[in-house]
Amino acid sequence: SQQxxxxxxxxxxxxxxxxxxxxxxxxxxxxxxxxxxxxxxxLVHLILIRSxxxxxxxxxxxxxxxxxxxxxxxxxxxxxxxxxxxYFCATDGGAxxxxxxxxxxxxxxxx
Amino acid sequence: NAGVMQNPRHLxxxxxxxxxxxxxxxKGHSHVYWYRQLPEEGLKFMVYLQKENIIDESGMxxxxxxxEFPKEGPSILRIQQVVRGDxxxxxxxxxxxxxxxxxxxxGSGTRLTVV
Numbered sequence: 001s002q003q004x005x006x007x008x009x010x011x012x013x014x015x016x017x018x019x020x021x022x023x024x025x026x027x028x029x030x031x032x033x034x035x036x037x038x039x040x041x042x043l044v045h046l047i048l049i050r051s052x053x054x055x056x057x058x059x060x061x062x063x064x065x066x067x068x069x070x071x072x073x074x075x076x077x078x079x080x081x082x083x084x085x086x087y088f089c090a091t092d093g094g095a096x097x098x099x100x101x102x103x104x105x106x107x108x109x110x111x
Numbered sequence: 112n113a114g115v116m117q118n119p120r121h122l123x124x125x126x127x128x129x130x131x132x133x134x135x136x137x138k139g140h141s142h143v144y145w146y147r148q149l150p151e152e153g154l155k156f157m158v159y160l161q162k163e164n165i166i167d168e169s170g171m172x173x174x175x176x177x178x179e180f181p182k183e184g185p186s187i188l189r190i191q192q193v194v195r196g197d198x199x200x201x202x203x204x205x206x207x208x209x210x211x212x213x214x215x216x217x218g219s220g221t222r223l224t225v226v
Contacts (some may be wrong), residue, residue: 035217042202042219043154088153097167098144099215101153 006102014110019076021105023089030092032065034074037086081111115205115218123224124193132188132221136205143186148200193225
């Protein structure tokens with residue numbers, strides 16, 4: 001399977017704390033993306049990092065990419081209850097047609 | 112500018128019936144992708160279409176599933192003779208160009224339940 005893996009599978013933190021999620025993938029990539037999915041809803045695109053980038057920021061989000069280890073991390077700083085959701089990484093697998101999603105991390109932020 | 116519109120949001124079918132899922136891409140987007148999400152799992156690619164053409168159907172089951180994106184109207188994902196294992200959320204995404212590097216916009220999904 002080309003599907004990546006994320007860890008942890010589930011993460012529970014207090015509001016105000018930072019949340020770090022990790023993603024590993026198996027193939028070469030052109031880019032890696034992170035998405036958020038609220039329970040029973042569609043996916044919301046958060047951030048895209050290209051294979052020649054090592055770090056990217058967007059608001060309270062920080063994404064790193066290590067292509068030598070085929071891994072990425074998503075850091076959410078100063079978490080809020082509204083950040084409670086599942087977070088998925090997705091790669092293009094080096095191809096251009098489709099995204100390969102990880103298994104997701106379920107983040108619960110306690111108020 | 113409406114986003115990607117999928118309907119219905121929820122669909123219940125009995126085993127053996129047909130399910131038709133519709134997806135209207137964002138205005139100006141001519142590339143459509145269908146993904147399936149089983150409970151507690153990530154999304155799995157099914158098919159990529161442009162207007163009137165299937166570009167990549169490597170993720171589609173060989174039997175019972177078909178997809179189209181006609182010149183006029185929405186993209187349709189059709190599942191014939193549904194079975195319980197088809198119960199899942201089906202998501203459509205669209206992009207202005209081919210592939211995820213151009214930016215995907217996902218719809219809210221259709222949740223299919225087969226009883």
